[in-house]
Amino acid sequence: MKKVFAREELCINCRLCEVYCKTNHSKSKDVIKAYKSENPAPVSRIAVYGDKVASVAVNCRHCDDPACVNACITGAMTKDKKTGIVSVNEDKCIGCMTCLAVCPVGCIKQGNIAFKCDLCGGEEPACVKNCPNRALLWLEAGGVKS
């Protein structure tokens, strides 16, 4: 499966990935509305950590044997057998955040329910499309050997 891969050495901590993720997961798909008026406020599923010296964007690794799926107490968190995408069923999630308590990379966002990267459904994700300096790549999980 294709995943988002981050290159720390190219990340400039601009956090545009967060802006476009949040917008793409909003109802309006409009940056201003997503940030200023939508209620409930949409949640970015990617986050940049670090400082001006070193930073990197973290989102879901869509693990082969996901700890979050195994820990989910409602059956809301599942890994799609065909696409490999790990996602939350928003009607089933009760927001207990057990998934967040076991995710080893720290990519689950807390709201009234759990939010996480859904790889924008399988097309080239908004974070990758809008990263100005190609610090985020959309690659087969095997990666491109350098």
Next chain:
Amino acid sequence: MKYLIIGASAAGLAAAESIRKYDSEGSVTILTEEDYLPYSRPSISYYLKGKVKESNMALRKPAFYKQNNIAVVTGAKVTAIDRHSKTVKAGRKSYAYDRLCLATGSVPFVPPMENVSGKANALTFLDLAAVKEIKQMANEKTRAVVIGAGLIGMKAAEGLVKICKSVDVVELAPRVLPSILDEKSSKQVKKHLEDNGIKFHLENTVVKAVSKGKQITAVTLKDGKKLACDLLILAVGVRPCTELAEKAELEVNRGIITDTQTMQTSDSNIYAAGDCCVSTDMLDGSKKIIALWPNAVQQGTVAGAQMAGADLTVGGTYSVNAIDFFGLRICTCGLINAQGDEYRDIIKKDGEEYKRLILKDDKLVGFVLINCSQNAGIYTSLISNRISLDTLEGDITDAPSIFLFDKDTRMTKLRGGVQI
């Protein structure tokens, strides 16, 4: 090969799925005494307060069982296991097995109280059937009394407070959620719960009930106080459901004894998983009951694999739990009640946020996070992978992130070793 599983919650379902992963041919049957296909028991309090619908409580879609050729027999209460003929008895039917998995979970522990047993409005809070009854009984006139301020009791109280006129909680311990919170943090949580309408009677117990026919009308507490009561929730605690295992003369000591790695019981054809078993905590080697979901799934997965002849073993067992009450979020992991000089605490409190990290030597062995559980799984991975804190780069008391690790480790975690 005939696989039989008793119990249809986290461990039982995980065992069935795991068997199917390794054996596509054998017959897999789950027996449950309940009337429902596997559903999320922790969701019952959310069902009570109307946050989830019954149909959204199903752990798998109904089609899943057909697709995976897993038979679930509902309403099948197993009364005996015959190890010689390798059959179990449920009602008039008997089911044969080559490999059996006991995933019988917990049963409520109800201490003796005068005039409570058998009353129509005294209920436990553990399964969907009980909660459906509670939902029918409770209304805006109901004065509810909950016995027990543990996780189950508090979830019941949270669900009831929206519906009922009043909710009183009676707890023997001097604090709320005594199994997961220390004194300081439980004070904060208690205040939050009180602000949301729950009334507490700590260091107290219900001694007896006053009743009119089958209905309890009031309860008398140890200190002599009398509370009007239209609905009594019995949530003092749970204990492993080991009755079948004991009758079948399997080794039981509080919970069912299994091999720590394979989940095999003292009978080589019988496995056990989840709340009904004794677990070995990898963090201090102690034997305990870890009645938590992730543990049940892990043990069920291993039991199922072993039953199907695969070589999967339990990697390491520890407690991890996350729960919320009226928007207040509590996340705990590891040895939160550790006693002894070898353990030290780092406590950080900032307004509504409370963080307690428990350390032993150079390692993190536990945490309690209230309203600051951001990226808590990174702490959990430090605990479960026994990472030396000396290898970390950032400050462990800050909100954890990938930058706690050095660059190589960061890259491995994000890229899974892939070069780009």
